Amino acid sequence: MKRYFLSLFLFAVASIVNAQQIKGRIINSTTSGVVENARILDVTTGVIVFSDARGEFEITSNQKTLRLEITAKSYYIKKVEIPVADLLEIALLPLPEMLSEVIVKGSVFSNELRQVPASVGMLTKKDLERIDAGNMVQVFNNIPGIYVNQGALNTTKLSIRGIGARSQYNTNRIQAYLNEIPLTTGEGELTLDDLDVESLSSIEIIKGPTSSLYGAGLGGVINLYAKSENAEKTQTSAATQVGSYGFLKNTIVASHATADINVYANYNDLQSNGYRDNGSYKRQSGLVNIEFPSTNGNSLNVVANYTHLKAFIPSSLNEDDFINSPEKAAFTWGKSKGYESYNCGLLGVAYTTNIAPKLKNTTATYINFKNAFEPRPFDILKEERISTGMRTKFRYLTEFFELPSDLVFGGEYYREWYEMATFQNLYEENEGQGSLRGSQLSNNEQDRSYVNFFGQFKVEATKSLDLEMGLNFNTTQYQLNDIFENDDLDQSGNYKFKTVLSPRLAASYEVASQKNIYASISHGFSTPSVSETLTPEGEINTSLKPETGINYEIGFKGNWFNNALYTELALYSIQVKNLLVAQRIAEDRYVGVNAGKTNHNGIELFTTYNLLVSDNIAINPYFNSAINFFEFEDFTNNEIDYSGKQLPGVPEYTFNLGMDITFFNSLRVYSSLMNVGQIALNDANSLFSDAYQLLNVKASYQLPLFKVMNLNLSAGINNLLNEKYASSILPNAVGFGGASPRYYYPGNPRNYFAGIGLNYIF
Structure with a gap:
C-alpha cells in the first residue's frame, strides 16, 4: 500500500x-x-x-x-x-455574415439591415474578395437593381433601378461618399475608378431616391468606407497580381493599431495593355486612413486619397466591328490616340463628439481637386477643379409621447471652382503620331454650389413597429464666366434652380421573430449639369428643370431555418418627370432637354444560405435577381412620340447565382454566374443587344509560413465560358458622315489572373 x-x-x-x-x-x-x-x-x-x-x-x-x-x-x-x-x-471561421444583423451606417439611424425601411445593398469584405483586384466596379453586380456598364477600366457607368442608364459615358444621378466625403462632383458626375478595391472595408448602397438624406441623387447613394486595422498590432504586406492582356498590379500595405491610434495605408500601381487597340491603362493611387479613438466615445478620422491616371480610349464600335473585329478601336479614336490623363485627390477630416449623454455630433470637412487633360478626335479638353465643403450631423435620443425616439438633423455645404478650356486637335496633321494641340476654341470658368438641410425622425411606436419621416431642403446654383475673347459668343450667366423640398415617410414592422416588412414613400431629384444647360448655340437654357421622382416601395427582410437563410424582397415604382435627355447635336456633343416622364417599376430578390458541411467545410450559396419594367410614360423628342417604349440602356432582367466554399479556414473558392437580359439600344426600341451569361471563378489560399508571416495565393478566370457580349451600351448612338451608329463596347473574352502576397506581423 x-x-x-x-x-x-x-x-x-x-x-x-x-x-x-x-x-x-x-x-x-x-x-x-x-x-x-x-x-x-x-x-x-x-x-x-x-x-x-x-x-x-x-x-x-x-x-x-x-x-x-x-x-x-x-x-x-x-x-x-x-x-x-x-x-x-x-x-x-466566422459564420457567413448575417446581413440582417449588419449595422447600416449610411441610413442615419445606424439600424440593423433587417430593420431599415429601405432597400439597402451591402458589400462586405467577403464580397470585395470575390473579384480580381484590378476591377472594383464589377462587385456592384452582386446587388440586385444595379447594373454596371463598363466599356473599359476608365469608362464605367452605374445605373440604379434604371436611373442613370441614359448617361453617355459616366455615372450620374447618384451621390457617393467616402467616409462622409463627397465623391460626386458639383455637376453630379461620379468616378469610382479612382479608388482601389483593396483599400475599402465595405460599401453600402441605398437604392432609389434618397434626397431627404443626401440632396441631389435621384438614383440613390453609395457610401464607401476606407479600410482600417481591426486588431492592436503592426503589420505590412506586399502583393502582386498578373493577368491577361499585360495586366500587372503591385500593392504595398502598412497598418498600425493601438488603443490610441489606428493607421492604414495602401499604395498600388496598376497597368494593363487592354484587350482592345488603344486600350492601355496606367494608374497609381494611394489611400491613408487614420483614426484617433477615445474612451469617452469621441473620435477623429482623417482620410486622404490620391490618384494619377493615364488611360487610352478605344471608344464604342458599330455592329459590324463589334461582331467581326471587337479588339479594334473606333477609327477616329485610334487615329488620334485619344486618351484621358489626370491627377486627383481628396483630404477629409471628420470629428465625432458626445455633446451630451443623448446628443452626438459628427462634422466632416474636406477638400478635393482634379487636373485633367483629354485629347479627343473632335477637340482637346483641359479641366481644373477644386471643391470644398462641410457636412454636419446631429443625433439626439429622446422620447416622443413617452415613446423611444431618435432625431437626426444637419446640413451640408458644397462649393466647387471649375475651369474648362478646349483646343483644336490636329491629329490628322501629326503624321500618325496621335493628338496634337492646336488653337484654343473656348475657355470657361464655373462656380457651383449647393446647400442641403436635412432632418430625419424615428419613433418606436410599438415594440414591433418603427416609423420614420424626413425632409430635405436644397438650393443649387452656379455661375458661368466665358473668358474666351476670340469669338462673338458670350456664355456668361448665373443660374439658380428653384428650392427643392424632398420628403420621406417609412415604416418597418416585425411580423415575426427576425422577419420584417417595410413600406416607404420618398422624393428625389437631380439637377442638370452645366453642359446640359447649354443650347446648341452655347447659350444657357434657363427653362431647364431638375429631374424629380417619387419612389413607392414595399418589401420584406427576414431570417429562416435558425438564421441559416436570409431573404430580401422589394417591389417598387419610381415615377420620374422632367426627364433630362442628352440630345446629340454633333459627334460626341450633346445638350440637355426636359422631354417627359418615365416609369421605373421593378421586383428585386436577394437570398443567401449558410451551410456548415463539417467542422472544416462551409458553403455559402447566394442568389439575386432584378426584373425591370422601365418605360416612357409620356416622352416626345424631336417631335417623335416614344410613349410606352422600353427605356434604353438597362437590361430587362439580371439574375446572379453564386457559391462560396471555405475549406479548413484557409482555402476559399468563389464562383458566380451572371445572366443579363437584352437591352434596348434606342428610344424607338428598333434594336436590342443580345442577352448574355458570364461565369467567373476564383480561388484563394492562405498559408502560415511562420508565426508572424502568411503567404497568400490567388488565381481565377473571368468569363470562363468565353461569352461574346457588350459590356457597355451607348444609348441612341447616331452615325455621322454615312457611318453606322457605334452602340457597342465589347466585353473581354476569357481572361486569367493570379496573385501572390506576403503579410508580416511585427
Whole structure:
C-alpha cells in the first residue's frame, strides 16, 4: 500500500513538473482580428478557459498534443489537435455574415439591415474578395437593381433601378461618399475608378431616391468606407497580381493599431495593355486612413486619397466591328490616340463628439481637386477643379409621447471652382503620331454650389413597429464666366434652380421573430449639369428643370431555418418627370432637354444560405435577381412620340447565382454566374443587344509560413465560358458622315489572373 501511494505521489509530482503554461490567441480567420470571450475546452482534461479582450488565453497541460474545442458567438465550432507550442494562434471561421444583423451606417439611424425601411445593398469584405483586384466596379453586380456598364477600366457607368442608364459615358444621378466625403462632383458626375478595391472595408448602397438624406441623387447613394486595422498590432504586406492582356498590379500595405491610434495605408500601381487597340491603362493611387479613438466615445478620422491616371480610349464600335473585329478601336479614336490623363485627390477630416449623454455630433470637412487633360478626335479638353465643403450631423435620443425616439438633423455645404478650356486637335496633321494641340476654341470658368438641410425622425411606436419621416431642403446654383475673347459668343450667366423640398415617410414592422416588412414613400431629384444647360448655340437654357421622382416601395427582410437563410424582397415604382435627355447635336456633343416622364417599376430578390458541411467545410450559396419594367410614360423628342417604349440602356432582367466554399479556414473558392437580359439600344426600341451569361471563378489560399508571416495565393478566370457580349451600351448612338451608329463596347473574352502576397506581423 505504501508503495502504491508513493508511486501515485511520484506520478503527480512528475505531472506537475512536466505541466506547462501554454499561451494562445484566438483570431478571426477572415479579418485576423481578435476573438474575445471564446470558450476553449481541453478535451483530454475537461479544463475550460476563455479568451480575454486581446483574444489571448492560458491553459495548463502536460500533453505533447492538445485536443481543444473552441466555441464563440457568430463563429463555427472548431476542434483541433495540435502540437504544443510557445504561442498558439488558432483561427476561427466566422459564420457567413448575417446581413440582417449588419449595422447600416449610411441610413442615419445606424439600424440593423433587417430593420431599415429601405432597400439597402451591402458589400462586405467577403464580397470585395470575390473579384480580381484590378476591377472594383464589377462587385456592384452582386446587388440586385444595379447594373454596371463598363466599356473599359476608365469608362464605367452605374445605373440604379434604371436611373442613370441614359448617361453617355459616366455615372450620374447618384451621390457617393467616402467616409462622409463627397465623391460626386458639383455637376453630379461620379468616378469610382479612382479608388482601389483593396483599400475599402465595405460599401453600402441605398437604392432609389434618397434626397431627404443626401440632396441631389435621384438614383440613390453609395457610401464607401476606407479600410482600417481591426486588431492592436503592426503589420505590412506586399502583393502582386498578373493577368491577361499585360495586366500587372503591385500593392504595398502598412497598418498600425493601438488603443490610441489606428493607421492604414495602401499604395498600388496598376497597368494593363487592354484587350482592345488603344486600350492601355496606367494608374497609381494611394489611400491613408487614420483614426484617433477615445474612451469617452469621441473620435477623429482623417482620410486622404490620391490618384494619377493615364488611360487610352478605344471608344464604342458599330455592329459590324463589334461582331467581326471587337479588339479594334473606333477609327477616329485610334487615329488620334485619344486618351484621358489626370491627377486627383481628396483630404477629409471628420470629428465625432458626445455633446451630451443623448446628443452626438459628427462634422466632416474636406477638400478635393482634379487636373485633367483629354485629347479627343473632335477637340482637346483641359479641366481644373477644386471643391470644398462641410457636412454636419446631429443625433439626439429622446422620447416622443413617452415613446423611444431618435432625431437626426444637419446640413451640408458644397462649393466647387471649375475651369474648362478646349483646343483644336490636329491629329490628322501629326503624321500618325496621335493628338496634337492646336488653337484654343473656348475657355470657361464655373462656380457651383449647393446647400442641403436635412432632418430625419424615428419613433418606436410599438415594440414591433418603427416609423420614420424626413425632409430635405436644397438650393443649387452656379455661375458661368466665358473668358474666351476670340469669338462673338458670350456664355456668361448665373443660374439658380428653384428650392427643392424632398420628403420621406417609412415604416418597418416585425411580423415575426427576425422577419420584417417595410413600406416607404420618398422624393428625389437631380439637377442638370452645366453642359446640359447649354443650347446648341452655347447659350444657357434657363427653362431647364431638375429631374424629380417619387419612389413607392414595399418589401420584406427576414431570417429562416435558425438564421441559416436570409431573404430580401422589394417591389417598387419610381415615377420620374422632367426627364433630362442628352440630345446629340454633333459627334460626341450633346445638350440637355426636359422631354417627359418615365416609369421605373421593378421586383428585386436577394437570398443567401449558410451551410456548415463539417467542422472544416462551409458553403455559402447566394442568389439575386432584378426584373425591370422601365418605360416612357409620356416622352416626345424631336417631335417623335416614344410613349410606352422600353427605356434604353438597362437590361430587362439580371439574375446572379453564386457559391462560396471555405475549406479548413484557409482555402476559399468563389464562383458566380451572371445572366443579363437584352437591352434596348434606342428610344424607338428598333434594336436590342443580345442577352448574355458570364461565369467567373476564383480561388484563394492562405498559408502560415511562420508565426508572424502568411503567404497568400490567388488565381481565377473571368468569363470562363468565353461569352461574346457588350459590356457597355451607348444609348441612341447616331452615325455621322454615312457611318453606322457605334452602340457597342465589347466585353473581354476569357481572361486569367493570379496573385501572390506576403503579410508580416511585427
